[in-house]
Amino acid sequence: MQSNDLCVFTALDTATRTVTTWVYDVKQPDTAPWVIDEFTVGRGATVMTASATMTGTDGVRIAGTVRSGSAATGTVVVSAEGRELARATVTAGTFAVTLPAGVLDVGTHPVSLVFPRTRTHLAASMSLAVTVPDPDGPDAPVTPPPTAPGRAVVTASVLRVLRRRVRLAVRVRVPGGTAGGRVEIRRGDGELVRRARLRGGRVTVDLPRRRLGAGRTTLRVVYPGSGSVPRSVGTVTFELPRRS
Structure with missing residues (x-):
C-alpha cells in the first residue's frame, strides 16, 4: 500500500514464520523504514494458569504461568471490578505479584488476569475467585500458646x-x-x-x-x-x- 508520502509493505520470513510490516517515507529516501507490526504465524493458543494464597501479613499473593508452545515473556494485568490492581512481569513463563492487605476487602472477589498479545504469544485471560477471610471472624487462625522454655x-x-x-x-x-x-x-x-x-x-x-x-x-x-x-x-x- 502506498500514499503520496508513505509506503507500507509486509513480508513473511518463512524460516521463522514471522510477519513484519514496515513503513517507508518515499519523500525521505535516506530514512530507514521502521517497523509498525510484527508477529508469528501458526502460534498455538496461549494458556494461563494461576492461583491465589494469603500471605502472613493478610495480603494476597497471585502466582502462575503463561505458555503456548514455549514459555512467554510479557506482562499480566491484574484487575477487579474494573479497577487495575497490579501488573506482574512474566519471565520464562512464570509470574507472581502480591496485593498488600486492604487492596481487597473481606469477602470473595472475581479477579481478572489479562496477558496482552506479544510478538511470540497470543493474548490470554482468566478469572480467579479470591476470598479474603475476616481476621476477627470465627475461622481466623488461633495462635497457639508459647511453648515453655526448656530447663537447665x-x-x-x-x-x-x-x-x-x-x-x-x-x-x-x-x-x-x-x-x-x-x-x-x-x-x-x-x-x-x-x-x-x-x-x-x-x-x-x-x-x-x-x-x-x-x-x-x-x-x-x-x-x-x-x-x-x-x-x-x-x-x-x-x-x-x-x-x-
Missing part, C-alpha cells in the same frame, strides 16, 4: 580437697544442645567465689579454701541461662575440715 540441670561434685584449694566439677545439661557461657560459684550467703567458663557443658575449677571457711559448706552453682533456656541453680554440700 546444674550438678556439681567435689573431686579433691587440697591444703589450699577445693577442686570442683560442674556440669550443665540443657535440652537439645550443649550449654555454653559461664557459671558462677557462690557461697550460701550469696558471696561470689569464682566464675568459670563451660567447655562442652562442663568445667573443673579450683576454689581457694580461704574463701570457703571450715565445717559444713554449701555452694550454689548458678547458670545464668541463654536465649532459650532460663537461669538455673544447683548446689553441692561437703565437709571442709579445719587446717592444722
